[in-house]
Amino acid sequence: xxxxxxxxxxxxxxxxxxxxxxxxxxxxxxxxxxxxxxxxxxxxxxxxxxxxxxxxxxxxxxxxxxxxxxxxxxxxxxxxxxxxxxxxxxxxxxxxxxxxxxxxxxxxxxxxxxxxxxxxxxxxxxxxxxxxxxxxxxxxxxxxxxxxxxxxxxxxxxxxxxxxxxxxxxxxxxxxxxxxxxxxxxxxxxxxxxxxxxxxxxxxxxxxxxxxxxxxxxxxxxxxxxxxxxxxxxxxxxxxxxxxxxxxxxxxx
Amino acid sequence: xxxxxxxxxxxxxxxxxxxxxxxxxxxxxxxxxxxxxxxxxxxxxxxxxxxxxxxxxxxxxxxxxxxxxxxxxxxxxxxxxxxxxxxxxxxxxxxxxxxxxxxxxxxxxxxxxxxxxxxxxxxxxxxxxxxxxxxxxxxxxxxxxxxxxxxxxxxxxxxxxxxxxxxxxxxxxxxxxxxxxxxxxxxxxxxxxxxxxxxxxxxxxxxxxxxxxxxxxxxxxxxxxxxxxxxxxxxxxxxxxxxxxxxxxxxxxxxxxxxxxx
Numbered sequence: 001x002x003x004x005x006x007x008x009x010x011x012x013x014x015x016x017x018x019x020x021x022x023x024x025x026x027x028x029x030x031x032x033x034x035x036x037x038x039x040x041x042x043x044x045x046x047x048x049x050x051x052x053x054x055x056x057x058x059x060x061x062x063x064x065x066x067x068x069x070x071x072x073x074x075x076x077x078x079x080x081x082x083x084x085x086x087x088x089x090x091x092x093x094x095x096x097x098x099x100x101x102x103x104x105x106x107x108x109x110x111x112x113x114x115x116x117x118x119x120x121x122x123x124x125x126x127x128x129x130x131x132x133x134x135x136x137x138x139x140x141x142x143x144x145x146x147x148x149x150x151x152x153x154x155x156x157x158x159x160x161x162x163x164x165x166x167x168x169x170x171x172x173x174x175x176x177x178x179x180x181x182x183x184x185x186x187x188x189x190x191x192x193x194x195x196x197x198x199x200x201x202x203x204x205x206x207x208x209x210x211x212x213x214x215x216x217x218x219x220x221x222x223x224x225x226x227x228x229x230x231x232x233x234x235x236x237x238x239x240x241x242x243x244x245x246x247x248x249x250x251x252x253x
Numbered sequence: 254x255x256x257x258x259x260x261x262x263x264x265x266x267x268x269x270x271x272x273x274x275x276x277x278x279x280x281x282x283x284x285x286x287x288x289x290x291x292x293x294x295x296x297x298x299x300x301x302x303x304x305x306x307x308x309x310x311x312x313x314x315x316x317x318x319x320x321x322x323x324x325x326x327x328x329x330x331x332x333x334x335x336x337x338x339x340x341x342x343x344x345x346x347x348x349x350x351x352x353x354x355x356x357x358x359x360x361x362x363x364x365x366x367x368x369x370x371x372x373x374x375x376x377x378x379x380x381x382x383x384x385x386x387x388x389x390x391x392x393x394x395x396x397x398x399x400x401x402x403x404x405x406x407x408x409x410x411x412x413x414x415x416x417x418x419x420x421x422x423x424x425x426x427x428x429x430x431x432x433x434x435x436x437x438x439x440x441x442x443x444x445x446x447x448x449x450x451x452x453x454x455x456x457x458x459x460x461x462x463x464x465x466x467x468x469x470x471x472x473x474x475x476x477x478x479x480x481x482x483x484x485x486x487x488x489x490x491x492x493x494x495x496x497x498x499x500x501x502x503x504x505x506x507x508x509x510x511x512x513x514x515x
Contacts, residue, residue, distance in 0.1 A: 145338065145340060147336045147338055147340040148340050150305070150308070150310060150334060150336075151334055151340060151353075151403075152353075152357060153310055153328055154308040154309070154310055154328050154332050154334050154413075155328065155330050155332075155354050155357045155358050155407070156327075156328045156329065156330050156357065156358070157357045161357065165342075165353070165356070166342065169342070169344050170342075170343075170344075172344075245344075247343055247344040247345075247387060247389075248343065248344075
C-alpha cells in the first residue's frame, strides 16, 4: 500500500465527518434529532467496554454465518453449474427464497429455536448471504468456454482434474465479487436478528437499548461502530482476493 | 503408403431437441505421417466436429477414425490442440501455461527438463523474455503463439488447429504462417488445419480438402507437394493464383452457388 492509497480514503472520511458536524451545527439540530460526530466521542467513552464485548459478539456471529454461506453457497453453485437439470430445478426455489424479506423470517426462526440466540443469529446471517455466492459460482462454472475443457479432455484429463486446474481458479474472481456483497449482507442479517428479536447480545442489542433509553448519541455511535466493522471485514475480503485472484486485476491502460 | 490419420466413411449426427442434426455424411480423409492437411468448407459444415473426432472427444455414429491404424475410441495424449480462442489460463504465467499438458500427460522429463523444453518452444516462436508475463499482458498474436507452444510441448503426433489465426489481423496472421513453417521444420508433427482462409490453406498445407455443405462429405482434394518451408512470395505466383481459383470454384459448389457440372 502506498501513502496515497491510505491518505485519500482517510481524507475523504475526515471531510465527511466535518461536513456532518457542520450540517448539524448550521441547522441547529438538537442531538435527539441528529447527533453530530462530537456527540459520539462521549458516547463511545461511556460505553467502551460494552462496545468491545457486543462488537465482538456481532463480529463472530457474522463471520460464522458468512463461512457457512461460503461453504453452502459454493457447493450449491457447483451443483447448479455442472448440471443443467439441477439449475432448472433449483433456480426458482432459490429466487423465491431470496425474495422473502428476512425480517419476516426472524420471528419464525426465533420461535423455532427458542433460546438458541447464537445459533439463530448465525442462521439469519447465513440465510441472507449465501445467495450471491451460489449464483456467481454457478454462473462462473456454466459459462466456462468449451475450448478450456477440450484442451484438457483431449489429453485424457479427468473431470476432477479439469475442475481443479481450470474451473475452480477461473471462477475465483466471480466468487470474490459475490463475497464482497455477501459480507455486508451477513452484517445486515446479524443485526436484524439482534434488533428484531432482542436477546441482549451484539451491537444490535446496544442499539435497541439506546432506543429504549432515548440515548440518541449511543444509537448513532452503534451505527458508526457497525460501519467500522463492515469496512474491516470488507477489506479482509479484498486482501484475500488480492492473494487468490490477483491475476484478474489488470493493470490500467 | 500408410497414413497416420485415416478417416473413412464417417457419418455423424448431433442429437437436438428437434431430432438428429446430421453434420457429417461420407467424410474421407487421409493424412500421411508428417503431412499437413488443410480442411476448408462453408461455414457451419462440420469442420470443428472433424477436429473433435480426430482428438477422440467424439465417437462417430458410423465409419472409422484411425490413428496409426488403430481406431480412436477415447481421447489420447498424442494430440495437441489450438483454437481460434487461445484459451490461455489467465492466472498462470506464459511458461506455466505452456507446461500445462505435461501436468496431465505422463512424461519422462524432469521438472527442469520440462521447463527447458517449454522455454525452447517459446524462443522458437519469438516469445523469449515473455515467460513470466501473464497472458493479459500479451497481444493477440503473442497469445496465439503461446497457445501453439502449449499444443506442442508434449510432442504430440497430431497437431489439430481449429482456425487458430482467424481472429488476427492480416500482418500478424502472415507472421504466424511463417512461424508455423519454422515450427514444423524444427518440431516435426502431422497437422490438420481447419480454416476459412484459402490463401492460408495453400501456404501452409500440402493437401487441401474441401468439404461440402452440411451434412459434409469430402468433396474435393487438392495436393500441393512442397519441399521445405514456403516463401510468403509463393502466394503471389501464377501457380498459387491457379490453385486459389480451383479452390474458390469448389467452395462455390459446396455453397450450392454453382452447379457441380459447371
